[in-house]
Amino acid sequence: MSTITAPAVPAADYSDYTLVPARHPWRWVGTVVVALGVAAVAWSLATNPRWEWGVVAQWFTAQSVVSGLVETLKLTAISGVLGFVLGFILALMRLSASPLLVSVSWTFSWIFRSTPLLVQMLLWYNLGYLYEKISLGIPFTDVRFFEVQTTTLISQFAAAVLGLTLNQAAYSAEIIRGGILSVDQGQLEAAAALGIPAWRRSTRIVLPQAMRAILPNAFNEIIGLVKGTSIVYVLAYSELFYTVQVIYNRTQQVLPLLLVATLWYVVITSVLSVFQYYIERHYAKGALRTLPLTPLQKARKFFATHAVTNARSPR
Amino acid sequence: MSTTVTPKQPTTAEPASAAGPAAASATFPAAAASAPAAPGAPAASRGQVDISTVRKSFGATEVLKGVSLSVPPGGVTVIVGPSGSGKSTLLRTINHLEKVDGGYITIDGRLVGYQVRGTKLHELREKDILQQRTDIGMVFQNFNLFPHLTALENVAEAPLVALRPGDPRRRTTAEVRARALELLDRVSLKDRADAYPRQLSGGQQQRVAIARALALDPKILLFDEPTSALDPELVNEVLDVIRELATSGTTLIIVTHEMGFARDVADTVVFMDQGQIVESGTPQDIFTNPREERTRSFFSKVIEPAFNI
Numbered sequence: 001m002s003t004i005t006a007p008a009v010p011a012a013d014y015s016d017y018t019l020v021p022a023r024h025p026w027r028w029v030g031t032v033v034v035a036l037g038v039a040a041v042a043w044s045l046a047t048n049p050r051w052e053w054g055v056v057a058q059w060f061t062a063q064s065v066v067s068g069l070v071e072t073l074k075l076t077a078i079s080g081v082l083g084f085v086l087g088f089i090l091a092l093m094r095l096s097a098s099p100l101l102v103s104v105s106w107t108f109s110w111i112f113r114s115t116p117l118l119v120q121m122l123l124w125y126n127l128g129y130l131y132e133k134i135s136l137g138i139p140f141t142d143v144r145f146f147e148v149q150t151t152t153l154i155s156q157f158a159a160a161v162l163g164l165t166l167n168q169a170a171y172s173a174e175i176i177r178g179g180i181l182s183v184d185q186g187q188l189e190a191a192a193a194l195g196i197p198a199w200r201r202s203t204r205i206v207l208p209q210a211m212r213a214i215l216p217n218a219f220n221e222i223i224g225l226v227k228g229t230s231i232v233y234v235l236a237y238s239e240l241f242y243t244v245q246v247i248y249n250r251t252q253q254v255l256p257l258l259l260v261a262t263l264w265y266v267v268i269t270s271v272l273s274v275f276q277y278y279i280e281r282h283y284a285k286g287a288l289r290t291l292p293l294t295p296l297q298k299a300r301k302f303f304a305t306h307a308v309t310n311a312r313s314p315r
Numbered sequence: 316m317s318t319t320v321t322p323k324q325p326t327t328a329e330p331a332s333a334a335g336p337a338a339a340s341a342t343f344p345a346a347a348a349s350a351p352a353a354p355g356a357p358a359a360s361r362g363q364v365d366i367s368t369v370r371k372s373f374g375a376t377e378v379l380k381g382v383s384l385s386v387p388p389g390g391v392t393v394i395v396g397p398s399g400s401g402k403s404t405l406l407r408t409i410n411h412l413e414k415v416d417g418g419y420i421t422i423d424g425r426l427v428g429y430q431v432r433g434t435k436l437h438e439l440r441e442k443d444i445l446q447q448r449t450d451i452g453m454v455f456q457n458f459n460l461f462p463h464l465t466a467l468e469n470v471a472e473a474p475l476v477a478l479r480p481g482d483p484r485r486r487t488t489a490e491v492r493a494r495a496l497e498l499l500d501r502v503s504l505k506d507r508a509d510a511y512p513r514q515l516s517g518g519q520q521q522r523v524a525i526a527r528a529l530a531l532d533p534k535i536l537l538f539d540e541p542t543s544a545l546d547p548e549l550v551n552e553v554l555d556v557i558r559e560l561a562t563s564g565t566t567l568i569i570v571t572h573e574m575g576f577a578r579d580v581a582d583t584v585v586f587m588d589q590g591q592i593v594e595s596g597t598p599q600d601i602f603t604n605p606r607e608e609r610t611r612s613f614f615s616k617v618i619e620p621a622f623n624i
């Protein structure tokens with residue numbers, strides 16, 4: 001009968017078996033190699049006396065270093081904010097229908113992106129040499145509302161902010177313009193068809209969607225700006241980098257003091273990166289079907305699930 | 316249903332019609348449009364659309380070649396025709412998303428996008444155009460929901476920001492919210508009010524888009540192929556919502572390729588080809604005994620034999 005001929009594959013029941021994940025031996029080898037490398041670097045940093053960690057620790061929170069740090073943060077915040085505001089205006093000009101606005105915006109970006117920041121900075125600082133007085137009045141007449149000596153108006157701080165802001169604006173204009181262009185045309189059309197006013201269309205409909213494309217580049221720029229502020233040492237402005245230079249010129253402890261500055265830059269960048277993560281997550285709302293877990297949530301989940309599996313299958 | 320305006324008011328300062336009736340199809344005399352903004356307009360005329368010898372070119376190609384069409388208030392007009400015949404373009408001129416090159420459009424006797432000054436039609440300022448659009452809802456083929464706003468926020472956005480002070484439709488935030496929920500309920504999506512568009516199916520997204528278009532209580536609703544981007548099994552849920560709207564007294568103008576639906580729901584079917592209206596009439600007229608050869612050959616291609624008894 002047919003029951004004998006069929007080499008019956010038994011309808012096996014695997015419900016009592018334990019699941020074993022696939023093994024990745026090369027992943028382990030890679031991990032070990034990298035871990036050894038990291039350990040070697042850490043060992044040399046810790047044991048090589050020339051790093052002079054004691055000196056680093058001594059200067060890390062010294063009064064002069066901290067006030068230099070505050071100046072750095074101040075420069076970054078002011079020129080970052082002003083740079084992005086001006087960049088936003090430049091981006092809107094560039095996207096406008098007016099050929100004049102488009103070419104003014106284009107020329108601005110062209111000039112400031114093609115001159116070295118160092119040169120811009122020195123030019124602003126030496127503006128007094130080019131124009132002795134700055135005045136506000138009616139052009140081509142003798143009417144003047146006010147007039148000042150250029151050198152009193154352009155301090156080191158003003159020159160630094162001016163240079164960093166204008167330079168930053170040129171770059172952020174392009175970033176913001178790219179973000180706005182990445183938003184689907186249909187969004188504007190739908191908003192216009194609903195009678196939503198132009199300003200609201202930009203701020204409520206387009207910008208939040210553009211932010212997805214803008215943010216990663218914008219944070220790149222801001223992190224670049226934090227370190228970019230070190231260039232104002234040419235104006236002898238006592239921000240973080242200039243301050244440690246002054247100190248090591250006096251004490252000759254060059255490397256440890258450079259390390260002090262570096263560690264502070266690392267701290268600022270790390271804090272900014274955390275901000276970036278959460279701000280990007282905020283603007284991902286609606287763009288992703290489900291938001292990925294934050295590192296904190298991941299950790300919680302990891303411990304929760306592992307606690308459960310360990311409880312279930314004790315080895 | 317007649318496609319020309321019946322109650323013709325005495326024409327006061329009628330803008331000179333740009334072209335003679337030559338370009339317009341014989342069924343639609345160019346004089347179809349009523350007088351602009353007659354102050355004593357009859358109360359019943361809510362959502363009367365008159366399109367008069369409208370022309371539109373993109374570069375060298377003329378996409379609308381003098382189209383005239385009258386849509387009575389509360390009627391359902393379905394526009395059909397081959398791809399590229401200018402259906403979407405015509406629809407978009409009705410809310411001035413597309414500017415006309417010639418001719419004009421009126422809604423309840425008021426010019427769309429223009430005002431009369433002397434013997435010229437001056438384009439309105441953007442503010443005034445936006446205001447006119449609050450009377451005209453539009454539903455797009457690919458939904459165009461705002462992806463970063465929830466379904467509820469999508470529906471509530473326009474009522475919160477698009478109405479001028481003094482507009483009788485202005486409501487408080489709480490009232491707008493309640494009304495938005497009501498509209499979502501009407502399209503059977505009340506329980507998804509807090510979902511983002513990408514968390515919804517295509518059919519659900521289009522239903523939210525319809526609720527959004529209804530939020531300003533428009534006189535006219537424009538649909539541009541509302542089901543073309545949907546999977547076949549999702550088409551009906553959207554068509555059912557539109558069917559329900561067809562009885563609500565709002566003027567509907569629908570571009571669609573769903574011929575069965577058109578036959579069901581339309582008071583008037585308009586057949587367009589190459590930037591012109593070839594003919595129009597009741598579904599019966601157009602689907603079963605069209606007068607024009609072009610109409611006949613188009614339907615013989617798009618309608619399955621089973622339907623074309």
Ligand SMILES: Nc1ncnc2c1ncn2[C@@H]1O[C@H](COP(=O)(O)OP(=O)(O)OP(=O)(O)O)[C@@H](O)[C@H]1O
Nearest residue numbers: 373374378396397398399400401402403404405540
């Ligand atoms: N913005 C534009 N620029 C240039 N040409 C355009 C533009 N919009 C439409 N056209 C052209 O105008 C013609 C009519 O387009 P329209 O979208 O109105 O056709 P349609 O009847 O809606 O077609 P479909 O059924 O495919 O949607 C087409 O040839 C199209 O290529």
Ligand SMILES: [Mg+2]
Nearest residue numbers: 402403404540
């Ligand atoms: Mg179309």
